[in-house]
Amino acid sequence: MISLTQAQAPPLLHGRVLHLPAKRRAPFTVRSSSSIQEIEQSSSSSPPAAAEERELRSELYASVPFPPIKAAKRVVLVRHGQSTWNEEGRIQGSSNFSVLTKKGEAQAETSRQMLIDDSFDVCFSSPLIRSKRTAEIIWGTREDEIMTDSDLREIDLYSFQGLLKHEGKAKFGPAYRQWQVDAANFNIDGHYPVRELWARARNCWTKILAHESKSILVVAHNAVNQALVATAIGLGTEYFRILLQSNCGVSVLDFAPRPEGGSPYICLNRLNQTPSSPVASGSSGGRKTSKRIILICQGSTQDTEANFSNLGDQSLNMLGVIQAQKTAELLLDLKVSTIVSSPKNACAETAAIISRIQEAADCLGADCVPRYVEMKKIQDLDVAEILGRSKKETNNISNLRPGWLNELDDEVMSTLWEQSGRAWRSLLAELSDVSEEESIIIAVGHPIAHIALMGHCLNLTKEWLGSFHLDAGSISVIDFPDGPTGRGLIRCINYTAHLGRWSIPITRSTVDDESF
Numbered sequence: 001m002i003s004l005t006q007a008q009a010p011p012l013l014h015g016r017v018l019h020l021p022a023k024r025r026a027p028f029t030v031r032s033s034s035s036i037q038e039i040e041q042s043s044s045s046s047p048p049a050a051a052e053e054r055e056l057r058s059e060l061y062a063s064v065p066f067p068p069i070k071a072a073k074r075v076v077l078v079r080h081g082q083s084t085w086n087e088e089g090r091i092q093g094s095s096n097f098s099v100l101t102k103k104g105e106a107q108a109e110t111s112r113q114m115l116i117d118d119s120f121d122v123c124f125s126s127p128l129i130r131s132k133r134t135a136e137i138i139w140g141t142r143e144d145e146i147m148t149d150s151d152l153r154e155i156d157l158y159s160f161q162g163l164l165k166h167e168g169k170a171k172f173g174p175a176y177r178q179w180q181v182d183a184a185n186f187n188i189d190g191h192y193p194v195r196e197l198w199a200r201a202r203n204c205w206t207k208i209l210a211h212e213s214k215s216i217l218v219v220a221h222n223a224v225n226q227a228l229v230a231t232a233i234g235l236g237t238e239y240f241r242i243l244l245q246s247n248c249g250v251s252v253l254d255f256a257p258r259p260e261g262g263s264p265y266i267c268l269n270r271l272n273q274t275p276s277s278p279v280a281s282g283s284s285g286g287r288k289t290s291k292r293i294i295l296i297c298q299g300s301t302q303d304t305e306a307n308f309s310n311l312g313d314q315s316l317n318m319l320g321v322i323q324a325q326k327t328a329e330l331l332l333d334l335k336v337s338t339i340v341s342s343p344k345n346a347c348a349e350t351a352a353i354i355s356r357i358q359e360a361a362d363c364l365g366a367d368c369v370p371r372y373v374e375m376k377k378i379q380d381l382d383v384a385e386i387l388g389r390s391k392k393e394t395n396n397i398s399n400l401r402p403g404w405l406n407e408l409d410d411e412v413m414s415t416l417w418e419q420s421g422r423a424w425r426s427l428l429a430e431l432s433d434v435s436e437e438e439s440i441i442i443a444v445g446h447p448i449a450h451i452a453l454m455g456h457c458l459n460l461t462k463e464w465l466g467s468f469h470l471d472a473g474s475i476s477v478i479d480f481p482d483g484p485t486g487r488g489l490i491r492c493i494n495y496t497a498h499l500g501r502w503s504i505p506i507t508r509s510t511v512d513d514e515s516f
Contacts, residue, residue, distance in 0.1 A: 065263035066255075067209055073255040074269075075208060075216045076115070076506055077225045079245045080126075080134040081107035086247065090164050093157030093193075096128050104130070107248040108137035110275035114250070114497070116140070118506055121213030124204075126152040126220045134248070135219035151204045154221035155197045158189040184237035194223075194237045201227035209255065209264075225251065232266050233467045235458075242458070243490050249274045252506060254469070256403070265403035269469045271493035273506075278477050278492040279334055290438040291431055291480040293488070294331070295450040296354070298346040299323035300472045313384065316349045323473030323499055324350040328357035330475070330498040331442070337434045338374045340427065341444035342381035351375065351444040376430075380423035381445040383452075386416050403466035405451065417462035420452030427453070431484040450476060457488040470494050471504045 081104030085092045092098055100108065115138060125135035127148040135146050160168055160179070168176045172188075179186045183194050201224060208216060218228070225245045230236070232253050235243075245251070249272040256265040272278070279294065299320025316324065327350075336358050341351035358373045390412050406413075423443075430441050443453070447470035455464050457478055470476065475498065477491035496503040 066266070067206060067263075068261045069209055069255055069257050069264050071214060071257065073209065073214050073216065073264075075218060075253045075255070076118075076120070077228055077245075077251040077253070078111060078134065078138065078217070078219045079222055079225050079247055079249050080128075080131040080219065081105060081111075081137075082247045083130040088164065090162065091157060091160045091168055093155055093161035094128070094153045095161045097162070099129055100133050104134070104247065105137065107275050108134045111248045111250065112138045112140055114273075114275070115217075115506055118215070120215050120217045122147065122211060123217040123219065124149055124152060124208060125218070126150075126154070126224070128153055128221070131219050131221060135217075138217070138219065149204065149207065151200045151207070152218070152220040152224055155193050155223040155227075156191065157193055158191060160188060183240045194240050197223055197227045198231060198237050200224070201231045204228060205232060221245075225249075229253065229268060229271065233268055233464070239458070241489070242487065244272055244492075246272055246274045246276075249492075250506060265466070267403060267467055267469050269494060270474075270496075270506075271490060273492065273495050273497055277330065277498075278475060278495045279331060287481040287489075289479040289481040289489075291483055292440045293427055293431060293478045293480075294440065294442045295453060295476040295478070296327055296350065296442060296444045297447045297450055297470050297472055297474045298342075298344075298350045298444060301346045313345055315345050319502065320346065320350070320472070321353070322502060324353040325357070326499050326502070327473060327475060328354040332357065332361050334440055335371065335438070336373050336442055337436065337439045338376060338430055339442045339444065340376045340378050340381070340430065342383075342446065342449065343377045343379060344382055344384060344446070347381070347444045347446065348377065351442075354442065354444070378423055378426055378443075380419050380426060381443065381449050383416060383419070383446055383449045386412060386419060387448065389415075405448065406463070406466035413462045413465065416448070416452055417455075417465070420449060421456055423449070424453050424456040428484045431480065447472065447474070454478075454490070454493065457490070468493065471496055473499055473502070474504070 080100070082101050083092065083098040083104055084101055085095075085098035086104075087101050090098075111134075120142070122144060123135055123139050123142075123146045125132050125146050125148050127150055131152070131154075132146070132148065139146055160172070160176075163171065168179075175186070175188055179188075186192065186194060204224075205228070208218065218225075220228070222245045223240070226240060226243050229243050229251055230239045251271045251273070252269040254265075254267045254269050256267075258264060299316045300323060301314035301320055302317045331354060336354075339351050339355050339358075341347040352375075355373050355375055359371050361371055387408070390409050408416075427441060427443055431439060434441070443450070445453075450470055451465055451468045452462075454468060454476065455462070458464075471494055473496065475495045476493045477495070478488040479491050480486055480488055494504075
């Protein structure tokens with residue numbers, strides 16, 4: 001193992017309190033391409049004793065532009081497999097006493113098989129046993145050594161570490177409650193663990209991107225992988241526990257150089273592709289959830305060269321039909337409440353295939369009780385007309401390049417953002433209208449429409465559209481453990497493993513300086 005020395009954390013600065021409209025409870029984030037400021041709405045009626053607390057909460061870690069890169073890079077993040085302390089429900093933090101369970105070893109082996117054909121140049125790993133062992137299994141017989149970096153260790157939780165969750169609640173009371181509901185401002189033993197973690201993740205990116213490799217594997221932990229994803233696309237500590245990382249879940253980030261130099265284009269290609277089904281029932285980030293929206297991208301169309309002017313008017317080709325059928329098979333055990341789709345052909349056909357299999361699901365056994373699934377079409381999910389207005393030569397815009405959506409006209413982007421906001425509110429209304437305790441809404445649309453919907457879920461702005469990527473036939477899952485009025489937790493983005501031999505590979509080989 002090669003070990004990297006720990007870099008010094010960036011200094012703490014004080015953020016300015018800005019008065020901006022907020023859709024969700026404070027704290028919220030002022031976001032920019034080169035800096036993050038965590039701010040909290042203040043009240044003029046707050047008691048003077050709270051002044052020091054407000055001052056602490058307005059602190060932020062300095063965030064400077066990422067270092068320039070000369071060629072495209074793809075970074076694949078993997079969380080370690082299930083550990084003995086995961087199984088026990090014990091708080092691990094950065095302690096190093098737990099090891100992989102048999103299930104954890106099997107999960108790592110599944111990830112190895114999933115990544116076996118990928119041409120990684122280098123592997124970075126946390127030095128903790130559970131992560132290092134996962135890296136060794138995935139790295140397999142490759143000759144290059146695994147490079148360990150202490151900055152990739154799990155979040156430091158100090159006095160919490162080693163406690164069972166009910167012990168933490170009993171021993172620390174209010175502090176444990178704050179860890180659950182306001183982790184970004186959680187303080188223990190004089191430390192702010194989540195703020196420290198975000199600074200550490202930013203240090204990691206500087207070292208990872210400085211490496212000359214084009215295809216990089218990083219094996220680490222739940223919280224630190226969340227921080228790596230968030231800091232890469234410019235999100236602050238309020239997004240802790242929003243971008244989920246399951247055991248052996250795989251996330252992919254693409255970095256592309258800018259022609260003028262400077263901080264690279266950065267795109268989250270996929271989030272939390274897991275060895276198990278992304279729609280399996282259970283908890284979401286350790287919390288039970290009964291409300292869910294599943295975003296399904298339409299299947300491939302007959303005219304693969306379709307431009308923005310005829311976007312969505314094409315019917316599914318044979319691959320598109322297979323993609324829709326595979327998706328329907330994945331959803332077979334779910335009781336879907338409603339399927340909404342764009343009125344365009346490919347979306348409507350994808351939705352119809354899913355609906356037919358859903359309605360027949362309970363008739364596959366001896367007792368046939370047909371299942372009724374409501375079908376609706378939402379005009380606001382149709383982005384074809386908007387994108388057709390683009391005055392730029394869209395045939396020259398490659399949708400494989402990180403940030404490609406940001407190359408569209410600003411007027412087109414603004415209209416797309418406004419319309420997708422209406423579509424998102426319609427989906428939340430559908431989720432609220434369902435009378436059953438457990439409800440699942442499926443939305444079928446073009447990848448561009450779903451990228452915008454995820455942006456609204458995360459309370460972002462249109463400038464973030466280029467930070468995400470979706471493929472035809474992919475699935476993205478959003479859970480609402482606090483109901484439709486609460487924050488959505490992103491369970492996965494751009495999941496394609498259900499497509500089998502037609503799934504999108506995690507990495508693509510590069511020839512010379514060809515972009516991923």
